[in-house]
Amino acid sequence: MAVLTQSTCFHCGDDCGRHPILAEGHTFCCEGCKTVYNLLHAHGMEAYYAFTTAPGSSRKEGSRKDKFAFLDQADIARHLLQFQDAAETHITLYLPQIHCSSCLWLLEHLQQLHPGILNCRVNFARKEASIIFRQRDISLRQVAELLSRIGYEPAISLQQLDGKPAPAVDRSKLYKLGVAGFCFANIMLFSFPEYLGITSADLRLRHLFWWMNVILSLPVVFYSASEFYITAWKSLRHRFLHIDAPIVVAIAVTFFRSLYEVFTQTGGGYFDSMSGIVFLMLVGRVLQDKTYQQFNFERDYTAYFPIAVTRLRGRTEEMVTLPSVQVNDTLRIHHGELIPADGIIVSGQAMIDYSFVTGESIPVMKETGEMVYAGGKQSGGVMEILVVKEVAQSYLTSLWNRSSMQGTTAPRKSFVHLISRYFTYGVFTIAIIAGLYWQAWSVFTAVLIVACPCALLLSNTFTNGNILRLLGRHQFYLRNAQVIENLSQADYIVFDKTGTLTDAQRQQVYYEGQPLTRTQEIQLATLAAQSTHPLSKALLSALDTAARVRVTGFHELAGKGTVMGDGAEQVALGSHAFILPDVAPADNATAVYVSIGGHFKGRFVIRNQYRDHIDKCILQLKKHFRLAVISGDNNAESWPLQQLLGTGTTIRFRQSPEDKLYFVEGLQQQGHKVIMIGDGLNDAGALKQASTGISVSDGHHNFTPASDAIIAAAALPVLPQLLRLCKANRYIILAAFIISILYNIVGLYFACTAQLSPMIAAILMPASSISIIAITAGCSNLLAKLTLTKVIPTNKLAHSDPRGAQVILQHQSGSL
Known part of the structure; x- marks a missing residue:
């Protein structure tokens, strides 16, 4: 008699059924998975399968051949493309199939599958791939088809074409929550006789209520709770336990125990507890998603991004912020300024430096009527462009972050991630021991539910996100959360003089x-x-x-x-x-x-007129940092600067941009963590060389990709308080981490001692995560309120002129 053995697909891990496909010593569930394997094998990319078992997605349902034919239409492609010239084209695509390190490896080696693809970078958290390709070698449609062929079919929605943001919460999760809430409420209604201890003489009516609860529990178990099963199953496929695994076990134990009681007529079961667990867990997930969306630093930056452009209204110039720029506006772009939105040149000389976008620093000459793209820098005088596509600030910021990542290594995982990795194994061990000791399924279930490392993971993410938001509200914009850490470690600050310490508007x-x-x-x-x-x-x-x-x-x-x-x-x-x-x-x-x-x-x-209150700022900074001033001007300001900065401060004049860079580099070789503060024009090299480069935004709100942060000139006097908030950030994270640990210890104690029901545990689990968000947000908000609301006296700053005259630094219009 033939013995049937079950085999799994080498590519996707699905069951191959009774007729598996054999190739190269491996089994596959369908021709699609076999084709993907052959494609990778032909290009020497078998390492894709080395990271984890069966990393791919099932290809049983392949895409039809003409699915991406619409990408051949120029007007649709124009809405999706971020940059295009004769040499390369840029696009970012959402790939929902991304789920593991193998996906990351394969996509970032996409250029090995087609010579026309130049580069691919993956944002794992957002499941997005930023692809650079040569249009003459491979079209946008062919890029989408290639991704689809290897199991990463792009999800291109009408929202992308219309430029609309994605909803804060997945609608399917809301539907599941609604179903769970409806069933939970009705199960509780049918369970009221049990709650009140009423024994009905009519056993048939009692049994009817029990079976009604069974029927109502089915949508909860097989639909509303499906999110937990999917996540847990994917983690098991890749040989690790996700935090949803204990929740799945708790739901299964409660459900099957309840079915056993109903079928044996020994009780009504615990369908109310089971449906309540699912409902409350989903409520917690939805609230977490909404809260994360509110605090997420990768949101729309228009609320405070301190960048403005010159817009023409007839023959009148007006400075407007980026959110005010609309399609068909005419913008005037000066030498050295970034192009904020895609547009068509209507007048002026255009020499566009796309190094911010492509890494190529050779300027490209553009004529009137030609297209220019957001992120390019004008280097040929003044030009005027007609905006044809709305400003995408998230795109500009992604370029900013991309430039910061060049030549850097991946950050190490924090100790929080290392702890959470083994957290789930510990939870299962404790639950089994406690359940055996008490011989009670409720203890076992409560332990599985109440313990959660979410709060540990959220403490770092949300604290950094809130600090970034608070700094932004005070006109201090950071490139990313890593800059907070860099600022907290700095011990040396170097200032440029002109446009930084001095006020260009009042000279x-x-x-x-x-x-x-x-x-x-x-x-x-x-x-x-x-x-x-x-x-x-x-x-x-x-x-x-x-x-x-x-x-x-x-x-x-x-x-x-x-x-x-x-x-x-x-x-x-x-x-x-x-x-x-x-x-x-x-x-x-x-x-x-x-x-x-x-x-x-x-x-x-x-x-020169020094900025108001800059003396107070310098005095406070000298308490915690060593200071230096480097300037391209001559030493005419030597004496006033010495009076302003006091003794022990290095002052250098007649410094070229290269001299400024070498000065910062020399300090770093001495072991200093240097903050460089300048206007971003003649000191771009020094800003980039420094541990943290801060560009001062004044007047035209210049934006330089060389800097790690932008500070509005009006906020410069409160720089000491802003830096103090960055230093306090690590203590807030540490406090949140300690609270998270204490929560898990206390919760596990009550669960292991049979003092905590599964229902209460289901309430506490999401409540802990939300409370961590509230605590970190509250602490950072309170600290910001205490440190950033100290008003600097508005007295006029004065210094003695070396020729004996008294110069009052107040507003005076320039005279000829």
């Missing part, structure tokens, strides 16, 4: 030299408007004219000067060394020198 400007005609003033204003350097903005404010001339041949040398035009029409603004390289400077005044038609005309002397 006094005086002209010295040959008289300028009205036409020349307009030419200088036009050139100054091309740059976002603080001195250029101060000069533009002083010239006070809205008239402009046509810009040709614009060029800027970082930290030196700007030029436009040729020959007699050439106009140049810059430092003394840039305009008069062969002439020694007469003094050390901070000035912008002017050359028109190759002839020196004069200079604009700029009297």
Whole structure:
């Protein structure tokens, strides 16, 4: 007699049935799984199967061949693509099948399956793959079909095409919750005679109630609780126990014990407890999802992202925040500014640096009428674009985070994750011992339900998320949660002077030299408007004219000067060394020198005005950090800076962008954790080199991908309190972790001593997770309230001028 042996699919782990497919010494459940294996085998990618057993998804139900034909339509593709040029195309796709390390490995080696795919990066938590490919070698449709062929069919929804956000909570979970709630309520209704101890003389009516409870329990067990079964089964397939495994055992034990009592007519069972457990667990999951959505740092950043752009209304300029930018708006993009949204060039010179997007730093020339993409940086003067796609701030922020990850290694898992890994095994052990000791199924069930490592895992995530949110509300925006840790470990702060310690909006400007005609003033204003350097903005404010001339041949040398035009029409603004390289400077005044038609005309002397309350800020920072100031200006401000910073502070002048980078690098070689604070223009290298680079946002709200954080100029005086909040973050996490441990110890004690029913345990489990969120949010909110509401006195800051005059730093308009 033939003996039937059950075999599982080598690719997906499903039962192969009575007729398995054999290939290469392995069994497969269908031709689809065999095809995927052959594809990976042909490209030398068998390592996919080394991470875990049967990592793939079943291919029994393959996609029809024309399913992704709609991606060949240009208008649909345009809505999905994030970037496209002759060399490469970028897109992010949602792949719901991602579930393990094998998925991560396979997708991040996708380029081995097709030469047209250049790169693939996976966001495991969001189940998204960011793919870069060459359109001339493989189309978007073919990319989707390739993913589908290996078991990762992209989920492309109308919401993606319309640019709408996904709902905060999965609707299917709400349906399951509704069914569980309905059945739970009715089971309790039919169980009232049992609760009240009423013994009915009519046994048939009593038995009818019992069987009604059995019928009502079936949707709860086989539909509402399905989420727990799926998660537990997937974890068992990959040889580890998920935290849902104890819950599944508790539901199964309660359900089958109740069925036994009803079938043997020995009692009505515990269907009320079982349905109550499922209902309350689902309530907890939904509340967790909603709370996480509220605190999740990967949400819409429009609430406080401190970036603005110049929008044109007729001939009038207005500064607007990114959420205000709409399709068909005309934006004016200056030299050095990022393009915030996809658009079509309508005027101006365009030299687009896409290094922020593609990593390629060679600027690309674009003509009027051509498309430019969000994330590119204008490096050719001023241009105007017509917005054709709404601003995607999440995309800009993902680019920001992508640039920070280049050249870094994956972070190590925290001790919290290591503990939770063995937590479930410990729960099962305790439950079995307690159940055998008391010989009570309720004790066994209560232990399985009440113990949960969720609170341990949530303490770190939610505390970091809330701190990021609080810092953002105070106009201090961090790239990601790792920056909080970096700030808390810093011991050295390096400031740039111009535009950081000084206020570009309040500087006094005086002209010295040959008289300028009205036409020349307009030419200088036009050139100054091309740059976002603080001195250029101060000069533009002083010239006070809205008239402009046509810009040709614009060029800027970082930290030196700007030029436009040729020959007699050439106009140049810059430092003394840039305009008069062969002439020694007469003094050390901070000035912008002017050359028109190759002839020196004069200079604009700029009297620096330090920011209000910056002295209080420096005084507080000196208590906890060593300080330094590095500036590209001459040493005219040496004495005022010494008065401001006091003794023991390093001050360096005439520093090029390279000098600033080397200075920060030297401090790091001495073992210091350095914070670099600058305007992000001439110090981008130093910002990137520092442990944490902070860009000061002022006026045009410049955004530089070199920085790890952006702080609004108005928030600079409270920087000490903001840094103190970052340092306190680790103590809040530690406190939340201790509370989580204590909760599990206390809960297990009452469960093991038979003092806790499964129903109460089902209430406590989600309540513990929600309470951790409340505690961490409350502590961080209270700490922020105590530290960030201290009002700095509004007295005017003064310092003595080395020539004997008293200079009051208050608002004065520039004069010529």
